[in-house]
Amino acid sequence: xxxxxxxxxxxxxxxxxxxxxxxxxxxxxxxxxxxxxxxxxxxxxxxxxxxxxxxxxxxxxxxxxxxxxxxxxxxxxxxxxxxxxxxxxxxxxxxxxxxxxxxxxxxxxxxxxxxxxxxxxxxxxxxxxxxxxxxxxxxxxxxxxxxxxxxxxxxxxxxxxxxxxxxxxxxxxxxxxxxxxxxxxxxxxxxxxxxxxxxxxxxxxxxxxxxxxxxxxxxxxx
Numbered sequence: 001x002x003x004x005x006x007x008x009x010x011x012x013x014x015x016x017x018x019x020x021x022x023x024x025x026x027x028x029x030x031x032x033x034x035x036x037x038x039x040x041x042x043x044x045x046x047x048x049x050x051x052x053x054x055x056x057x058x059x060x061x062x063x064x065x066x067x068x069x070x071x072x073x074x075x076x077x078x079x080x081x082x083x084x085x086x087x088x089x090x091x092x093x094x095x096x097x098x099x100x101x102x103x104x105x106x107x108x109x110x111x112x113x114x115x116x117x118x119x120x121x122x123x124x125x126x127x128x129x130x131x132x133x134x135x136x137x138x139x140x141x142x143x144x145x146x147x148x149x150x151x152x153x154x155x156x157x158x159x160x161x162x163x164x165x166x167x168x169x170x171x172x173x174x175x176x177x178x179x180x181x182x183x184x185x186x187x188x189x190x191x192x193x194x195x196x197x198x199x200x201x202x203x204x205x206x207x208x209x210x211x212x213x214x215x216x217x218x219x220x221x222x
Contacts, residue, residue, distance in 0.1 A: 019114030023071035023137050026109050026120045028097060029058050029089075031082045038124075040203045053208060056215045058123040065133050066092055071119075076109055103170025106158065110166050119159035125150065125199045126214040132157065135196050144191035145169065149198040153178030156199055167191065 030037050032054040034047045042050035066073045066089075075089050080096035097105040110118055117140040121128055132148065139146045140161045148157030154176075160167055169187040173180055185193065202211050 022114065022116045024113050024116055024118045025065065025068075025071045025073045025133060026076050026113070026118060027062060027066065027073065028076045028078075028105070028109075028120060028122050029062075030054065030078050030123075032058070038202070041205075041208065044205055045208070053202060053215070054123070057126045057202065060126045060215050061121070061123045061128050062089060062092070065121075065128060065130050068130050068133070070134060071137065074113075076105075076120075078105075102175050103173050107168060107170055110160055110162065113162075117159060117161050119146070119157060121148075121157045124201050125156040126202060126211045127199050128156065132196050132199075139194040139196070142192065143194040145188050146194045146196060147181065147184065148196045149181055151198060151200045152203070153182070154180040154201070155184065156201070157196060158184070 032051045034051050037054035038050035041053060045053075062075065066075070072093075074093040074095055076095050076097045077083060078097040080098065083094050083096050095109075098108050099105075100108070106120055109120060117137060119133060119136045119140075121133070136146045136148065136157055136159045140159050144161055144167060146157070146159040147155045150156045158169075160169075167188065169184050171187060173183040173187070200207060200210070202208055202215075208215075
């Protein structure tokens with residue numbers, strides 16, 4: 001027998017249960033469509049190989065960190081229509097990233113998540129491990145934000161404690177440039193910011209060869 005819904009005594013409308021306080025991990029993922037993923041890599045290894053790489057990177061990251069009980073994982077996909085696709089990730093919550101540049105989309109994810117610290121990662125860094133995510137959440141116990149630098153001047157992880165309010169660190173960030181990390185840190189000036197491990201992206205054939213062990217042969221349906 002289903003449990004009765006709580007109702008507002010004054011209006012008779014159902015009351016929404018408050019979302020529980022949780023550590024929340026958001027994995028931002030692109031549907032691996034030719035010409036839209038791994039474009040730098042595609043210029044050197046071909047579009048088909050780049051798509052296979054993107055698919056394998058996504059699979060490896062979700063398999064490695066997506067099922068850890070220490071945090072609640074959501075996959076934020078683009079384009080938004082992928083939320084309704086039969087090929088969406090199984091066993092994980094899926095939500096749309098929405099419109100706008102990378103900063104606008106990440107800010108939206110931070111703003112709308114339930115209560116608790118939030119860490120966002122992408123799928124372009126296949127070396128992401130559970131130990132990195134666990135370290136980020138641990139650091140958020142004493143810092144306003146945490147960043148995982150990438151070797152190209154960007155970053156592969158950003159987390160925020162979101163208390164007493166949600167910072168807005170993405171204004172004017174020069175995305176896809178060597179300045180992305182520095183610009184974000186400048187926006188967080190005056191707050192306690194920690195860092196986790198520096199990890200490489202996969203943008204060249206050499207990167208792909210180096211990360212082969214991390215990517216493996218797993219193929220995810222996304």
